[in-house]
Amino acid sequence: MESRRRPIVSCETCRSRKVKCIKPDSEPCQRCQRLGKECVTTGEKYERPYYHTSKEKYELIAKVIRHFVPSASLDTKGLRQIIATFDQHSQSPGASSVGKPIDGDAQNILPPPYTPSLRPVLDEDDGAMLDDAMNTLRYASGSSCAVFHQKICSSMLTSRCPLSSVKTMELRGKDIQDGQIVEPAIASELPERAIFEAAASRFFTEVNSVIFVMSEDHFQYRLDGIYNTRQNCSNSFLAIIYLVLALGERSETYFKAASSLFDKSIEEGSEESVQVVMLMVLYRQNRNQRNLAWILLGTGIRIAQSLGLHLTDKFQREHSAYRIQCKRRLWYSLYELEQLLACATGKPSGITEISLVPGRDMEVCTSPFTPLGYGAATAAFGSIIRRICGHMYLGTQNQIPTETTISALINEVEVWWNALPDYLRYANSSPPSYYRAISYLGLRYNYALMLITRRYLLQSLLSGHDCAPEVASRTEVCESASDRSTTILLEMAEKNMISDLIWFDAYFILCNTIVVYLQGVRHASSSTHRKQIRDYIPLLKLVRRSRLSECALNGMEALLADLESYSASEDPRTGFASGSIAAFLDSAEDGLMSFLDLPDGLDYSDVFLTRS
CATH class of the missing domain: 1.25.40 (Serine Threonine Protein Phosphatase 5, Tetratricopeptide repeat)
Incomplete structure (x- = not known):
């Protein structure tokens, strides 16, 4: 009775890798879907050859032979013809070999005459990774003579150029590598x-x-x-x-x-x-x-x-x-x-x-x-x-950006933030070990919004209630971003997550300080903003070891003292606001002014005011 053969259902990719092919119905198998490959099932039966050596070794030998003699046949007769051809070329050009005819079958096995072609060179990427004296791979673009030299050698050798000088040229290239060998260091004087x-x-x-x-x-x-x-x-x-x-x-x-x-x-x-x-x-x-x-x-x-x-x-x-x-x-x-x-x-x-x-x-x-x-x-x-x-901030003509540009930048920040998965946006719902990193993402997001809109906050402060609608809208964006940053920083301080090992903790605190300060001046009669300043001052004390932090701390404490003694019946736009800003800048002296001149601080030269 003839034995039944199970139909072949594995795709070619899984058969070549010798793994199980999991294929739901007529859909591509799971491996091909993951690798993005076409899932093809031919049903062709493979003949298993008899190996005198391991399969891997056989395939490697076959690959080497086909690389140098593409038209070679790998049966016994074809291999014997290749060896015979090599033996003929290895003989010296004496009387016994000159003019000796070559067998017709052997002529078909010989590689074709050398014909240089630029196509392989042009198809390659312009750059290359080259070894230096320390055996470190370094990238160089196609403009480098070393890269062009390497392409000359590789293309000619690939095309089987008969000139021996080409191989010598390749060897000489290794003698002119860039750099020098640096001796290793001796690890000493390390602590316990x-x-x-x-x-x-x-x-x-x-x-x-x-x-x-x-x-x-x-x-x-x-x-x-x-x-x-x-x-x-x-x-x-x-x-x-x-x-x-x-x-x-x-x-x-x-x-x-x-x-x-x-x-x-x-x-x-x-x-x-x-x-x-x-x-x-x-x-x-x-x-x-x-x-x-x-x-x-x-x-x-x-x-x-x-x-x-x-x-x-x-x-x-x-x-x-x-x-x-x-x-x-x-x-x-x-x-x-x-x-x-x-x-x-x-x-x-x-x-x-x-x-x-x-x-x-x-x-x-x-x-x-x-x-x-x-x-x-x-x-x-x-x-x-x-x-x-x-x-x-880095325009060549220092031109004021258009409203379209400002809107596009704000939208780009919002798109970036909304594209983040929830576990990267909400630190409280993530593992404690991730809390600091995720909080930093929130600080980055709000920092970018303040960087775009802080000038509108200053313009709104100096213009009073006469500011344009777009200025009021941008001011609201800036103040909301500052409030969120303050919340994140206070939560980080409560969890002892503010670090003195990295300057960016102080940097985000100081950038937000300027906006919190201007909010306090703008809303001088608001008890909410006075409380916000009182809560914020301990944050500045955490990073007070720097000169800029000390100046910001002194300015905020002086502002809070002014606000506490300020009469709510007075108009915050008359007398108090401008005088407080002037006093703040005078007391900060050069240290704070240098901070304010930075793009991440408050630059008064980039403020554009609405003229009545």
């Missing part, structure tokens, strides 16, 4: 592991959770090798250790140790070098050296671009999805840090635009304190800040 773990815990909880610098798992793995074996490491990684200690312990000694390694870290030009620059920037910000931090950040951007972090994943040459994501997160974080710092210092950005990978499914979690999708969300926010500054 428990002391470092305490500093690292604060860093990853309070800093790395909102401004991603590195993967905690990868960092701890590298750290084990340093503490357990005292093995040598790169100058960059040792500098990272010292900077984490400097931030977590607020130690000038460790900062000086890191500074002594800075030049060699930059010379290494690795991914860790970018992390060193970012940590150095964060520490310089805490020392009130924002302009220097902005200058240093430009160096980190150049290193990241040389590593190709700004390119798509195909340039990364990483087999681990986790490592690819860490690199992408580092570039996203570097981009947003650059946009925020450029905005805070009133400087142009060193990165014009980036390509974002859409969807949370493209992102793996790289921190226990950062929710899924956070990196892409912050990078998109950085793009919004860049456009706000470009349209409103």
Whole structure:
């Protein structure tokens, strides 16, 4: 009796991978749907060959042969003909071989004569990843002579150029690699592991959770090798250790140790070098050296671009999805840090635009304190800040933006915020470990709205009740954003989430302070706004160690004293308001004026008033 054969229902993709094909009815199978491939079922029966070796080894050998001799037959006769042809070409051109005819079948196996073609070169991407002296892959565009040299060699070798000088040209290219070898550092004078773990815990909880610098798992793995074996490491990684200690312990000694390694870290030009620059920037910000931090950040951007972090994943040459994501997160974080710092210092950005990978499914979690999708969300926010500054504050002719531009910018901020999933917008409904990161997203959202509309608040204050309807509408947007920011900051303070390790906590508090102050002046007779100022002053005391914070604190306390003694029967627009502003600015002196001149502060030069 003839045995029954089960019909073949597996698609070609699953059959080639030798996995189970789960196909509901007539729809494509689950694997093809996930990979985005066409699900094809041919029902063709595969003949299983007899292998004298492993299947993998057989396929590799067959692939090598077909690469060099595309027309070759892989049966025994065809392989013998190929070997015979090789034997003929390996003989020296003596009397016994010159003029000897070649078998007709063998002629068909020989590769065709060399004919140079530009098509493979033109079809390739203009850029390439090249090794430097430290065996680090660096990106160079098609304008580089090194890239063009590589394409000449690869295209001619692929086309089987018979000239031996081409191979020599390729070898010589390896002798002129860029850079020099940097000797590794010796890890010495490190504190006890428990002391470092305490500093690292604060860093990853309070800093790395909102401004991603590195993967905690990868960092701890590298750290084990340093503490357990005292093995040598790169100058960059040792500098990272010292900077984490400097931030977590607020130690000038460790900062000086890191500074002594800075030049060699930059010379290494690795991914860790970018992390060193970012940590150095964060520490310089805490020392009130924002302009220097902005200058240093430009160096980190150049290193990241040389590593190709700004390119798509195909340039990364990483087999681990986790490592690819860490690199992408580092570039996203570097981009947003650059946009925020450029905005805070009133400087142009060193990165014009980036390509974002859409969807949370493209992102793996790289921190226990950062929710899924956070990196892409912050990078998109950085793009919004860049456009706000470009349209409103960094124009070449300092022109007043049109109402259409203002409306478009506000709408872009709202679209970004509404596109976030609920778990990224509402911190109270998320795990406690994510609270700080999600609160930062809310602060970013309200900060962007205040950055766009704060000038309308000042114009409304100085114009009184005679302001235009669009000014009143924009003023309401600004005040609502400030109220939401105040609520978020007070909740963070209540949960002990305000950090002194990163300058941006103080930055968001100070930016909101200006709006809260103007609201107090504008609503001088309102008990609600007086209470808001009283509640807000403790926030300023949390960050009072900086000169700007101290000036803002003094100004708010002086305003509150004026408001407490102010008679509600007086008109807030006469005498009090203008005098209070003048007194506030005079008492703040140069420190507060320098703060007000920043784009993230209050710039009186960009105020446009409605003339009656």
